[in-house]
Amino acid sequence: MTDDQAELEAQFAQWRHYVQRRRELTSADADELEDHLRGSVDELVAAGLRADEAFLVAVKRMGSLDELSREFAREHSERLWKQLVLTGDTDSPAADTRSRRDLIAMVGCAAGAAVSIKAPELFGLNLEQDGAFYAANLSLFALPWLAAFLAWRRQAGKAVIGVLVALFAIGAVAANAFPLADESQSLVLTSIHLPIALWLVVGLAYIADDLRAPRRRMDFIRFTGEWFVYYVLIGLGGGVLIAFLFGTFEAIGISPEGFIAQWVAPCGAAAAVVVAGWLVEAKQSVVENIAPVLTRLFTPLFTVALLAFLVALAVTSGGIDVEREALILFDLLLVVVLGLLLYSISARDPLAPAGVFDKLQLALVLSALAIDVLVLLEITGRITEFGTTPNKAAALGENIILLANLAWSAWLMVGLVRGRTPFAALERWQTAYLPVYAVWAWVVVLVFPPLFAYL
Structure with missing residues (x-):
């Protein structure tokens, strides 16, 4: 297999993964759409286009996947309606059996x-x-x-x-x-x-x-x-x-x-x-798209709120209160920003070019990054002056972890907006970073109590 063929197969695999997120499309439906896409690519390659160019043109000709999904759902409305029934009839006896087994297992675990x-x-x-x-x-x-x-x-x-x-x-x-x-x-x-x-x-x-x-x-x-x-x-x-x-x-x-x-x-x-x-x-x-829809709604609102906070902080020249309640509030704010970023990534078309929403997210991440730096400076100053406590130590570690994530995310998003970094790099960074949160949470739970004499 040549490099061009390998790259083309990778693009097909990425496209199929995106299609399979739409669970109203069965595996057979995805196969049918992929056959159609491959046929279009073959025709375009035969007409003289390079494989990567042919793939992009063929996807564009097929139209937006969301439109395809809605059209498919309309044509298969009976199937889509059956998906709303918890244990009703299905097209597959095996699927019906699995659904009933899942229901029984759920009832047992819930009990x-x-x-x-x-x-x-x-x-x-x-x-x-x-x-x-x-x-x-x-x-x-x-x-x-x-x-x-x-x-x-x-x-x-x-x-x-x-x-x-x-x-x-x-x-x-x-x-x-x-x-x-x-x-x-x-x-x-x-x-x-x-x-x-x-x-x-x-x-x-x-x-x-x-x-x-x-x-x-x-x-x-x-x-x-x-x-x-x-x-x-x-x-x-x-x-x-x-x-x-x-x-x-x-x-x-x-x-x-x-x-x-x-x-x-x-x-x-x-x-x-x-x-x-x-x-x-x-x-x-x-x-399956409730969380991303909410992300689309709240990203602009949080961006405006964070920018307004930074402007107010600059105008008043006031410090940031780093007492326990304030620390929890700022950490929650940064976690919400990270959540907005994650759920927009989870629903984004990996092949789509950077758009206005990506720039808006970049502004949100940069604003959160600035707030994180300011909070870290305040926490470090308080620890230097008054000593550390479990709350301040935990907040310091969490803000450093969030700083690293937001900083590299901002760098990748700048590259994405400028067309120099593929979207897949941003997605890989976020999924690879998940174990860091787990390790830190266990450190706080297992190490902090004896370290601070159970204070």
């Missing part, structure tokens, strides 16, 4: 999560009175069950399952072995960072079918966004259910407050973690 959050009461613990215990262990009640569902669905091997069990066990030890006071900074840091570390363990279960593929990491990023959207929607529905229970039972002289606070709310919140994951897996073909 396990609901039971887990009530299990501590057998040992005399109470959700209202033992807030410190529940804060540190909250992620351990539901995330192992979500990981179990995903590992079962991916048919994970024994080695992967062993790693998952070991990591969750380490998380349980970290949450309970250290003598952390109820008001200690280390308890707060553990409560924040352990869910992050364990969510990335869930990611290991998600990519268990292809651990080495960067595209699977990007798929997990997409899964995370869609899971969050579904979880919020389930939460809103749960709020309506609770309001209904209050109103109807109080109307007949029964107060359901205790039952709701002790059973409905905690068990429902834990079970919804698994249910939301199952919904993303089952319904991804219908609403």
Whole structure:
């Protein structure tokens, strides 16, 4: 195979991966579209174009993939409608069997999560009175069950399952072995960072079918966004259910407050973690683009907000408050910016040239980078002057990690906007950086408490 042929095959593979994100198109549909594209490329090459030129022209002639998908959905409306039914008829008996098995597995794991959050009461613990215990262990009640569902669905091997069990066990030890006071900074840091570390363990279960593929990491990023959207929607529905229970039972002289606070709310919140994951897996073909759509909406708003903040800071010449609440706020802001970048990357056509939205994202990343530098300078100054604390040390490390990500992302985006860097380089950078967050989260959970004498 010549270099030109190898490059052309790589372009076909990239195009097919993009097509397969549209789950309303079956594998046979993707084959049909690819055959059509290959035929067009062959005709153009025969007419005298180079292979790479022929590929770009052929893709352009086929029109936008989104348009193709919508047209395909209209022509196959019966199939698309069936995808909205949880366990209804399908075109394939095997697919119907798998759907039912997934439903049974989800119900079992969701029930396990609901039971887990009530299990501590057998040992005399109470959700209202033992807030410190529940804060540190909250992620351990539901995330192992979500990981179990995903590992079962991916048919994970024994080695992967062993790693998952070991990591969750380490998380349980970290949450309970250290003598952390109820008001200690280390308890707060553990409560924040352990869910992050364990969510990335869930990611290991998600990519268990292809651990080495960067595209699977990007798929997990997409899964995370869609899971969050579904979880919020389930939460809103749960709020309506609770309001209904209050109103109807109080109307007949029964107060359901205790039952709701002790059973409905905690068990429902834990079970919804698994249910939301199952919904993303089952319904991804219908609403897989919710997170990217929200990204398109909020990227301009956050860009304006960050630029306004920088202008106000320059005009007032005021410093940045780096107390705990402010540190959490700024770190959340930077994480939101990173999330906006990730979800725009997850939905972007890898073959499309840089456009206005890419320039807008570059402005957003540069603004966040400037704020990160200012926060780092303030934190470093405070640590130099007053010494360090667990909160400041954690914030320093997190901002350095975010600084490295944002700085290199900005460099790659400048190259992308100028037409000198391929989009794939930016995507590879983000997926390759994910383990850094996991390592740092585990460091904060496992090393910080003893390092700072459980302060």
